[in-house]
Amino acid sequence: MCYVGASSTSDDCLNFSIHLSRTLIDDNAEIRATAKLPVLMFIHGGAYFLGSANRPYYNPENLVRHAIQRSTPIISVAINYRLGALGFLHSNHAGNLVLENNSIHDQVLALEWLRMRIGGFGGDVDNITAIGQSAGAESISVQTMHTPLFKRAIMFSRTPVTMPAMTPNEHDANFLEQAKKLDAELVANDMINVDVSKIRDLAWVGLPYTNSTYFPFERPSMQLARQGKLAPRNWREWAKPVEAQIIGSTTYDGGISYNMMSKDTSRSGHAEAFTNIPQDVLGARNGTALLDLYGINSTANDTDALQRICLFESDIGFFAAALSLAQADLVSATYFHVFDLGNPFAGPIRNHGAFATHTFDIATLLGGDHEDKLPAHYALVLSQWRDRILDFVVDRTPPCARYT
Numbered sequence: 001m002c003y004v005g006a007s008s009t010s011d012d013c014l015n016f017s018i019h020l021s022r023t024l025i026d027d028n029a030e031i032r033a034t035a036k037l038p039v040l041m042f043i044h045g046g047a048y049f050l051g052s053a054n055r056p057y058y059n060p061e062n063l064v065r066h067a068i069q070r071s072t073p074i075i076s077v078a079i080n081y082r083l084g085a086l087g088f089l090h091s092n093h094a095g096n097l098v099l100e101n102n103s104i105h106d107q108v109l110a111l112e113w114l115r116m117r118i119g120g121f122g123g124d125v126d127n128i129t130a131i132g133q134s135a136g137a138e139s140i141s142v143q144t145m146h147t148p149l150f151k152r153a154i155m156f157s158r159t160p161v162t163m164p165a166m167t168p169n170e171h172d173a174n175f176l177e178q179a180k181k182l183d184a185e186l187v188a189n190d191m192i193n194v195d196v197s198k199i200r201d202l203a204w205v206g207l208p209y210t211n212s213t214y215f216p217f218e219r220p221s222m223q224l225a226r227q228g229k230l231a232p233r234n235w236r237e238w239a240k241p242v243e244a245q246i247i248g249s250t251t252y253d254g255g256i257s258y259n260m261m262s263k264d265t266s267r268s269g270h271a272e273a274f275t276n277i278p279q280d281v282l283g284a285r286n287g288t289a290l291l292d293l294y295g296i297n298s299t300a301n302d303t304d305a306l307q308r309i310c311l312f313e314s315d316i317g318f319f320a321a322a323l324s325l326a327q328a329d330l331v332s333a334t335y336f337h338v339f340d341l342g343n344p345f346a347g348p349i350r351n352h353g354a355f356a357t358h359t360f361d362i363a364t365l366l367g368g369d370h371e372d373k374l375p376a377h378y379a380l381v382l383s384q385w386r387d388r389i390l391d392f393v394v395d396r397t398p399p400c401a402r403y404t
Helices: 061-069 084-088 102-121 135-144 168-181 188-193 196-201 222-226 255-262 270-282 284-294 302-327 360-366 378-395
Strands: 016-019 037-043 075-079 123-133 152-156 244-250 334-339
Touching: 037 102, 037 135, 037 378, 061 360, 061 378, 075 102, 084 102, 102 123, 102 135, 123 135, 123 360, 123 378, 135 152, 152 378, 222 302, 244 302, 244 378, 255 302, 270 284, 270 302, 284 302, 302 334, 360 378
Parallel strands: 037 075, 037 123, 123 152, 152 244, 244 334
Antiparallel strands: 016 075
8 A cells, every 4th residue: 555645545556756857858858868867766754654755745846956956957766665554564474475574675676676777867876865754764774784776875754763663473463463354264365365455444554574684673772773783683794885874853753743642632631641651761860850851740731741742752762763873883974964944834733933843854855845835034044955965965975074
């Protein structure tokens, strides 16, 4: 399953879009294949169960136009891939009938096609940068720990330790549970032949399969990330890493949880429910210090408490997780960035414009369908940021000092 529009879904997921300059097309509608332009390949997010590269806010035309205007044209590519059950449902008992982490395999297949064909569109097969946000960023990060099919990587707002994954035993149990819902007696064979709409109706959230090729660990953690142990054993002996990478987060990635929880009217008393957790985990003294740091107390109203709890989530679940991947020193030319341009659009979060929310970074970089609605004073900041990213994409110009 993949999302192909604002509300539609499809099982025809192995497709992508290509944006390039009109100057690459001659009077006979033939593409000038000798241009050898840098390629920026985008992998969308959505927690592995929703999202699509076709969403309007991912439209890269403004970024491509900006690149042309500064005389460094690029080719932009965005891929779709299987999500939810179609992307991650797996069991060891299914053998090769249902592979683990199909979403990642789809992305690798798209990259293989890109390397074979992008030259015909005027792209440089030896100058491909992969950029991903949220689940797309995690997808790229696990591929950098092999011999990736791209030269450079940009990862916004997710690493393998940001969200949970499932062990083989957990996947086996889930596989059988989902099979029962589909009345699949022969399990794998029946599930392959079942109507795709029934699998889609399972609404199962995709979770990566660990102890596998791209997730060679039992449980991801920031400690493992800092130690470089999210990568396969002795990987440097057989793999060639990317030449450079950018890792980062926004200052309010936790806003994605705020949006979901604030709409759930069945849940209340957020402050009271949360205050016990830090003290149970960290002890009374450290737990109290953390609550004081974020201004969370049991008497706070739900709106204030939830907003501050999600700020803590931003720091621990996204910023610290991204930092741990940078600290692993898996790629010598690693650059760390924090996106802090406030999202000015109205939404569930109060004080819109004060928070750099989840997805606002990639949507603003690409331009989407909203750039003309941004405040005028954003224009200079956005232009300068795009310049830094494009310099990195075109010829690996560092966007900032290396992370050390």
